[in-house]
Amino acid sequence: MLLAVIVVPLQLIMALVMASVVASLKTARSTVLYIFTIPLGLSDLAAGLIWLAIFEQSGFLNSMLVGLGMVQKPILLLSYQNTGVLFAAVILAELWRATAIMMVILVSGMGLIAREYYEAAEVFGANRWQRFLKVTLPMLRPSLQTALMLRSIAAIEVFAVVIALSGTTLPVLASQVYDWQFNQQNGGAAAAVALVVLAISITVTVVFTRALRTPEGATL
Amino acid sequence: MSTAVTDAPRIVSDVTRAGKLLYWSGVVLLCVWVLLPIYLLLINALSSPTEVQAFPKPAVPPFDLGSLRFFLGYAGVAQALLNSIIVAVLTMVLSILIGAPAGYALSRFNFRGKGAFRLLVLMTRAFPLPLLALPIAVVYIRVGLDDTQIGLALVHTTLALPFAVLITFSIFSGVPAELEEAAWTLGCNRLQAFWKVVLPLVLPGITASAIFAFTISWNEVFASAVLTVQNRTLTAFLLQTLNLSPLYLRYAGGAALVVPALIFIFAVRKYLFAMWGIANR
Numbered sequence: 001m002l003l004a005v006i007v008v009p010l011q012l013i014m015a016l017v018m019a020s021v022v023a024s025l026k027t028a029r030s031t032v033l034y035i036f037t038i039p040l041g042l043s044d045l046a047a048g049l050i051w052l053a054i055f056e057q058s059g060f061l062n063s064m065l066v067g068l069g070m071v072q073k074p075i076l077l078l079s080y081q082n083t084g085v086l087f088a089a090v091i092l093a094e095l096w097r098a099t100a101i102m103m104v105i106l107v108s109g110m111g112l113i114a115r116e117y118y119e120a121a122e123v124f125g126a127n128r129w130q131r132f133l134k135v136t137l138p139m140l141r142p143s144l145q146t147a148l149m150l151r152s153i154a155a156i157e158v159f160a161v162v163i164a165l166s167g168t169t170l171p172v173l174a175s176q177v178y179d180w181q182f183n184q185q186n187g188g189a190a191a192a193v194a195l196v197v198l199a200i201s202i203t204v205t206v207v208f209t210r211a212l213r214t215p216e217g218a219t220l
Numbered sequence: 221m222s223t224a225v226t227d228a229p230r231i232v233s234d235v236t237r238a239g240k241l242l243y244w245s246g247v248v249l250l251c252v253w254v255l256l257p258i259y260l261l262l263i264n265a266l267s268s269p270t271e272v273q274a275f276p277k278p279a280v281p282p283f284d285l286g287s288l289r290f291f292l293g294y295a296g297v298a299q300a301l302l303n304s305i306i307v308a309v310l311t312m313v314l315s316i317l318i319g320a321p322a323g324y325a326l327s328r329f330n331f332r333g334k335g336a337f338r339l340l341v342l343m344t345r346a347f348p349l350p351l352l353a354l355p356i357a358v359v360y361i362r363v364g365l366d367d368t369q370i371g372l373a374l375v376h377t378t379l380a381l382p383f384a385v386l387i388t389f390s391i392f393s394g395v396p397a398e399l400e401e402a403a404w405t406l407g408c409n410r411l412q413a414f415w416k417v418v419l420p421l422v423l424p425g426i427t428a429s430a431i432f433a434f435t436i437s438w439n440e441v442f443a444s445a446v447l448t449v450q451n452r453t454l455t456a457f458l459l460q461t462l463n464l465s466p467l468y469l470r471y472a473g474g475a476a477l478v479v480p481a482l483i484f485i486f487a488v489r490k491y492l493f494a495m496w497g498i499a500n501r
Contacts, residue, residue, distance in 0.1 A: 021247055036250070174350050
């Protein structure tokens, strides 16, 4: 739950940066775009395993730290004692994996904004940053809405990444459902947790639909 | 804003050059951020089991197939791979068979509630999967569909269907209706016109959305884990054995998941935007 609250805004910022980069690229646009969208095609389990390779005790992060002489011997990063690190690892993995979907939505949304708006803004002397704030963001409202809705709901359901990285040390809603259903053989409790997921999802959807509604009379 | 009017050639001062350098290093950095983790996983997958446990890690893969061979020989892996492929192919066929006609109808006909239908299709993506998977598990046990490949494929189809509809919708919209009408005036009936004129034009796009459906099924973890017991797919299998299996088995499995997905996404990269570009409007 807390995970979603932290991950989604970070992802929004990153996705905006990535989308702006893609939109402003002239050369190598398709290559960069392809690279950015790679995580989109990966399973969340695969993403979890990938980051496990980095964070585990004999993993790459430790190799690097020791190589740089920052720590004497490999430290056990993903353990019961280090919930903070566990949490950070999951956030990183989620950031890595799921920013792509937001970026794709935003890039296609930016493609829909007519160039005239930017030209007009330029005529009135708006600099790059102002154009982004005053033109891109408001015009991007519908895409932002879709992106935020889909991502927050998916973030609430996050499952395999957490399992792969932390086992059952870090409980999230979806892993609770799974755990109740299989390890404790309690279908009722599983269903109850699943309903909590639904309630949150509906709330999120309603909030975003309200907050980012396109103003009446505004046309794209 | 990239192609903004550049009427006067500007002097490239040191400031803009530095800015450009900064900008490009930012782009490269973002690419590295995406690519490096995958590369690291592949290093592990291409190491022998002892090397995976060893420390510190090399920066270049030693190209030892030990882990992968062990992975393929591990009890249940071959079956899981096969299950994954069967389920994914079923999903692919089902979602195209159901999704493509819906996409065609959306692009060619005007009917009441069209906008609402399109929104509804997109909204199914927002429905939480844990909620979907549990009741379905119960129902499947009653109907006898539990632990079967077709049952799982049906669930995956519900996941892949919105994308199939939206992608085929945009693809069919790309074929001018006039072409079809021309075929009618030349004596084709509706079916013939579709078969001879529209289908050849949309085939690449349909293939792409089929591949996309395949990828979705291939990658899906939660429903696979909940709905299968004996007939595990690769993702479910890996999840189940996560706590018991040695690290090198996990990495080899991860690589087995990643590599096909990479190829698939590369194959459909042109169509990735079709589903959102239209859906947003």
